[in-house]
Amino acid sequence: MSKLGIIDNLTRVRERIARATRSAGRRLEDVTLVAVPKGFPAERVKEAIAAGVRHVGENRVQEAARKRDELGEIGASCTWHLIGSLQTNKVKAALDTFDLVQSLDRWALAGELNDRAEGLARQVRVLIQVNVSGEPTKHGLRPDEVEPFLGRLGQLESLRVEGLMTIAPLVDDPEQVRPVFRRLRELRDGLARRRWPNAEPYELSMGMSGDFEVAIEEGATLVRVGTALFGPRTEPPGGR
Numbered sequence: 001m002s003k004l005g006i007i008d009n010l011t012r013v014r015e016r017i018a019r020a021t022r023s024a025g026r027r028l029e030d031v032t033l034v035a036v037p038k039g040f041p042a043e044r045v046k047e048a049i050a051a052g053v054r055h056v057g058e059n060r061v062q063e064a065a066r067k068r069d070e071l072g073e074i075g076a077s078c079t080w081h082l083i084g085s086l087q088t089n090k091v092k093a094a095l096d097t098f099d100l101v102q103s104l105d106r107w108a109l110a111g112e113l114n115d116r117a118e119g120l121a122r123q124v125r126v127l128i129q130v131n132v133s134g135e136p137t138k139h140g141l142r143p144d145e146v147e148p149f150l151g152r153l154g155q156l157e158s159l160r161v162e163g164l165m166t167i168a169p170l171v172d173d174p175e176q177v178r179p180v181f182r183r184l185r186e187l188r189d190g191l192a193r194r195r196w197p198n199a200e201p202y203e204l205s206m207g208m209s210g211d212f213e214v215a216i217e218e219g220a221t222l223v224r225v226g227t228a229l230f231g232p233r234t235e236p237p238g239g240r
């Protein structure tokens with residue numbers, strides 16, 4: 001893909017985001033675009049950053065670490081989001097590379113993230129991944145597990161829970177996944193009525209290339225966009 005390709009694609013994605021926020025009566029600045037360059041080299045990320053991208057999402061620790069290293073200061077100007085599942089033995093490497101972990105999906109991982117973050121004398125920003133659709137291939141807590149999980153996380157003082165994330169099923173018509181996005185928002189609204197020691201669960205990371213307008217209409221604050229920015233992937237790493 002040419003350099004112009006990414007600039008044009010970014011313009012188009014921004015227009016789609018603007019249209020969706022307008023139709024939902026929301027403010028443009030309430031939706032953050034997370035560009036997902038998985039499967040594409042650091043050079044493409046560099047072009048995206050030059051075009052104005054400030055948030056990068058990757059689903060593999062090593063791939064992201066390599067790109068972030070390669071990009072040096074340019075890469076450091078962005079916020080890096082881990083959006084793929086994280087093995088406990090990769091937590092240390094993940095904390096070296098990512099500013100925010102969107103895929104917190106189990107207690108053991110929370111404990112390991114907390115211990116490592118404590119060792120680094122920092123807080124680690126996380127989103128809780130929720131498997132709203134109940135697809136067996138997907139990671140994430142069941143919706144009814146989220147509230148007790150958040151309660152337990154109160155013990156882990158080096159974690160800061162900023163919200164929820166979900167991956168909707170792949171469908172032809174994005175209207176079909178509207179209930180998934182709506183459910184995540186309702187869950188967030190319920191949690192936001194209570195006070196939590198180390199959590200302010202406001203963010204909703206939901207929506208990808210094919211369905212982010214619907215996600216924005218349902219309240220998404222972070223949309224994760226790969227294909228619509230970088231083009232089709234030959235080998236979808238991690239898939240959906």
Ligand SMILES: *Cc1c(COP(=O)(O)O)cnc(C)c1O
Nearest residue numbers: 036059083208209224225226227
């Ligand atoms: C790959 C991926 C995306 C981006 O998907 P596109 O359909 O290419 O926009 C978003 N979120 C997660 C978790 C992903 O793995």
